[in-house]
Amino acid sequence: MTLGEFKGNSNLKRLNEIIRVLTKYEFGYIIEKIKLKDKIPFKHHSYEYESIEELDATLPLRLRHVLQELGTTYIKLGQTLSTRPDLVGDDIADEFSKLQDDNPPVDYEIMQSIVEEELGSSIDELFSSFEKEPLGSASIGQVHKAVLKTGEEVAVKIQKPGVKDLIKNDINIMRFLAARINDYIFPSRNYNLPGIVNEFERSILKEVDYGQEAMNIKRFDYNFKDDETVYVPKVYREYSTSKVITMELIGGKKVSDVINSDEGFDKELIAKRGVESYFKQVLIHGFFHADPHPANIYVLENNIICFLDYGMMGILDQEFRENLAELIIYFVEDSVKGMINQLIYMGIISENIDIKSFKYELTDLMYKYYGIGLNEMHGGMDDLISLMRKYHIQLPSEFVLLARGIGMLEDVGEKLDPNFNPVDAFKPMARTVIRKKVSPLKVVDFVKDNLFEVEHLMKTLPRNLSRTLYKIEEGKITLEVEHKDMERISNKISASLILAALLVGSSLIMQTDKGILILGFPFLGIIGFIVSMVLGLALVLSILKYREL
Incomplete structure (x- = not known):
């Protein structure tokens, strides 16, 4: 999108609002650098900070205020970047994790009209009861408790009006600003802002599609159909669309409440089941909950785990899971060399980095955390990501989602059972994946696939x-044939042909007894073999010199 495309539409007003907020929080110098000051009117302001490289202590806080004030799309962007300390740094990621997605609820009458339009009937015809006060309200949607005509208690999540259009418009502006920042502010190119916007767009458009969330729940339920330790809420598809999703109302307690409770729950068992279910999602299913924070995990009777909010899910293909399992095996066996080789094989790090220094620091990190309880392991994932950033290693998005999930479970697990060691949970699963990989049946699976x-x-x-x-x-x-060192190659071919001719000719001469004889052998044959030996030795040395043997 060019600047001219903003004229005559609502994007221009939104762009001016973004510029006003950036200026308010002392980011006006960015507007000047990307050449927008003279083209878009905004109030003159004197800036305390004059350089994007000026990493003052207030930078993360000011960035968070900018995103919070700009609303839904930018709050979601900040929440996404809070999971990418490898891109934005620990300080900014920590600050962005404080972004609040709570919003005042939309009037009941408006939400009622959306439900009735989406489901094609009136509220009274669809439900026995429908509470007007929402259970919760976020920037994208809000949840109301209801009862179906068949008697089931349900939670109805309704998308707020105009959210999808707002998000699409904001993303267009983000893409425009990211491109200009990338063009005019050279240091920003290290962050690949256009790439971040594209990745964010894919993520948030899935989140606002409640039909996709319903499919995610169905797949998650199928994966755990034989696991009695994990419960998946039922989705009522006949009461769900892309803007409305109706699912079973879950009782139980949030895991955050269980942490502070001393009644009726086995905290050690909950910690074990939570970690085991997560690594089963990652290594066995390849389909995992990407946002397992305490508010999204409930504990039901008999210490059964129930995940909520399936809008953000991670997907890993079989090859990635197998490689990850091998990496885990190297980790549990304390093999730093194996880990580094595996990371190189997976294309995560290249041999261009200082492998020796990286190996030394990774060894220190392994010795710091290996074999200890969660109470002493807090921050281990952050340390690993910081080490990756130090060596400019760009982590795949799958790895970052995993790191985020592990970090959240690390925090919850520490509070539930400080002595629980996650290695005991994921080691057998990793070995199961490896055994399957090397199994003779793998050939059958390959042919089938x-x-x-x-x-x-x-x-x-x-x-x-x-x-x-x-x-x-x-x-x-x-x-x-690509013309590269062709003359050198042709010379070697010519020398090889001459050498072959000399050897053949000398061999024929040696079979005669004509001419001058030395020790009973023809003089010309001996000379031919000597010349052949010198020429052959020179040819071999030339090949070895250019490493072509």
């Missing part, structure tokens, strides 16, 4: 082979 490709190959192979042979017979095969 690639059955159609194999079938297509078998069909086309005879025809393609026949065409190739025909072209060879007709002399129609064309080879394209």
Whole structure:
């Protein structure tokens, strides 16, 4: 989007509002640097801070205030970046984690009209009762308690009006500003702001699609269908759309309340089940809850775990899970060399970094945390991410989501059972993944997964082979050779041919008894072998010199 596209539409007003808020919190110098001061009118302001590189102590706080004041989309952006300390640094990530998503509720009459429009009937026809006061209200939606005609108590989450359009407009402006900052403020290129906006767009558009959340719950429920330690709320699809989702009302207690309670719960068992269920999601299912903070985890009777809010989920393919399992095995076996080799194999780090120094610092970190309880392990994931940032290692988004989830569970687990060691939970799961990878049945799975490709190959192979042979017979095969050191290569070929000719000729001469003889052998044959030996030795040395042997 160019600046001209903002004229004559509501985006221009929103852009002016963003500039006003940035100026209010002393970020006006950014507006000047990206060449917007003279093109968009805003009140003149003298800036206390004059450089984007000026990392004063108030920077994280001022950034948080900017996002909080700009509302829904920017709050969500900050919450997303709070999970990326590898991009924004620990201080900013910690500050962004304080962003509050609580919003005043929308009038009941407005939300009622949305429900009735989406579900195609009146509230009275759909529900036996529907409470006007919401159970909670966030920036995207709010939740009301209701009772179905069949008697089930449900929670109805309703998307607030205009949210999706607001988010799309804000993202367009974000993309515009990110591109200009990337063009005009050189240090910002290290953060790849356009890439961050694109990743955020994919994430938040999934979150505002309640139909996607319903599908996530269905898949999560299928994954845990045989696990009695995890409960998944039921979704009533006939009462759900992209803007309304109706699910079973969950009782029990939030895990944060269980931490402060001494009655009726086995905290050690809850910690164990929580961590085990999470690593089962990651290593076995490849589909995991990406936002397992205490408000999203409930504990039901018999210490059963129940996750809520399935809008943000992480997905890992089989290859990534297998590589991650191998990395975990190296970790539990305290093999720093194996971990580094695995990270290189996974493409997370390159051999261009100072491997020796990185290995030394990773060893120190391993010795600091290995084999200790959660009460002494707090901050371990933050330390690991800080080490990655120090060596400019860009972590994949999957790794960051995992780190965030592990960090949250680390905090909850420490409060539930300080002596619980998560290694005991994920080590057997990692070994299960490895055993499956090296199993002979893996070949069967590979053939099954690639059955159609194999079938297509078998069909086309005879025809393609026949065409190739025909072209060879007709002399129609064309080879394209890149011209690189061609003269050196041709010289070696010429020398090889001369060497071969000398050897053959000398061998034939040695079979005769004509001419001058030395020790019974023809003089010319001996000379030919000597010249061949010198030429062959020179050719071998040349090949070794250019590492082409």
